[in-house]
Amino acid sequence: xxxxxxxxxxxxxxxxxxGPLPVDRRARRRRRLEADAADAGPRxxxxxxxxxxxxxxxxxxxxxxxxxxxxxxGRPGGLGPRELMAAxxxxxxxxxxxxxxxxxxxxxxxxxxxxxxxxxxxxxxxDLWLRxxxxxxxxxxxxxxxxxxxxxRVSIQAGRSLPAALREVGARTHGPLAAEWRTVGREVxxxxxxxxxxxxxxxRAPLPEVRALVAALERARRHGAPLAVTLAAQARDAxxxxxxxxxxxxxxxxxxxxxxxALLLVPSVLLLVAAALLAALVDGGGAGGSALPL
Numbered sequence: 001x002x003x004x005x006x007x008x009x010x011x012x013x014x015x016x017x018x019g020p021l022p023v024d025r026r027a028r029r030r031r032r033l034e035a036d037a038a039d040a041g042p043r044x045x046x047x048x049x050x051x052x053x054x055x056x057x058x059x060x061x062x063x064x065x066x067x068x069x070x071x072x073x074g075r076p077g078g079l080g081p082r083e084l085m086a087a088x089x090x091x092x093x094x095x096x097x098x099x100x101x102x103x104x105x106x107x108x109x110x111x112x113x114x115x116x117x118x119x120x121x122x123x124x125x126x127d128l129w130l131r132x133x134x135x136x137x138x139x140x141x142x143x144x145x146x147x148x149x150x151x152x153r154v155s156i157q158a159g160r161s162l163p164a165a166l167r168e169v170g171a172r173t174h175g176p177l178a179a180e181w182r183t184v185g186r187e188v189x190x191x192x193x194x195x196x197x198x199x200x201x202x203x204r205a206p207l208p209e210v211r212a213l214v215a216a217l218e219r220a221r222r223h224g225a226p227l228a229v230t231l232a233a234q235a236r237d238a239x240x241x242x243x244x245x246x247x248x249x250x251x252x253x254x255x256x257x258x259x260x261x262a263l264l265l266v267p268s269v270l271l272l273v274a275a276a277l278l279a280a281l282v283d284g285g286g287a288g289g290s291a292l293p294l
């Protein structure tokens with residue numbers, strides 16, 4: 001039993017400390033997981049919306065900040081504020097149902113806690129999911145920004161206008177930032193002023209880097225400065241932000257590695273030593289007991 005436990009702990013610790021996958025395998029795996037999550041999330045969301053729409057009044061008001069949070073998450077599944085509130089209502093009812101099923105097995109006052117925590121947790125679950133999607137989308141935008149800025153600078157230097165360059169770069173690349181640039185290009189083509197289209201992009205991607213880019217583009221257009229120089233400076237700043245974020249993540253990974261070593265690898269080695277000592281003691285005791293009658 002000790003040997004099995006130490007092997008399990010060692011395998012778990014080794015898996016947590018294993019090096020990263022190769023770039024291509026890691027990229028394929030990330031795309032597959034993102035595709036699965038994109039399929040499963042909106043599907044479950046549609047079920048919750050369909051169920052919650054029957055219990056929530058049609059004219060009920062929705063908080064204004066929900067629109068900004070949904071836009072920051074990329075509006076998954078065409079989600080809107082009313083649909084999100086319907087999903088929250090259905091999730092709260094599901095949480096209350098699960099809590100009611102667990103009340104009979106809950107000891108003492110834990111049943112009261114479950115009765116309160118179940119609906120509350122269900123009501124907040126869509127918000128947590130939306131926040132997680134918004135955080136992942138923000139990380140992808142930060143990673144894509146330096147390369148797309150370089151492509152945009154090359155297009156500007158080739159003689160394209162800013163809306164045409166945004167539309168062309170967005171059409172040739174993938175990712176949330178490329179989709180935002182495609183949206184800006186289409187809006188300008190349909191007659192929306194460029195400053196309003198760029199302001200809409202900052203609302204859908206509320207990041208300091210995006211706001212700084214839009215402000216720099218507005219200053220360059222207002223003062224007649226070369227856009228290529230502005231974009232080159234923004235690309236350098238974006239790379240600095242990405243590098244600083246990577247250093248911060250590496251600094252946070254050190255304590256996690258030490259925690260894995262202290263809680264998993266060291267106990268597994270000690271358990272292996274204890275198993276060997278226990279086996280030696282058992283063998284020694286058996287040999288001594290058999291030698292006494294002789």
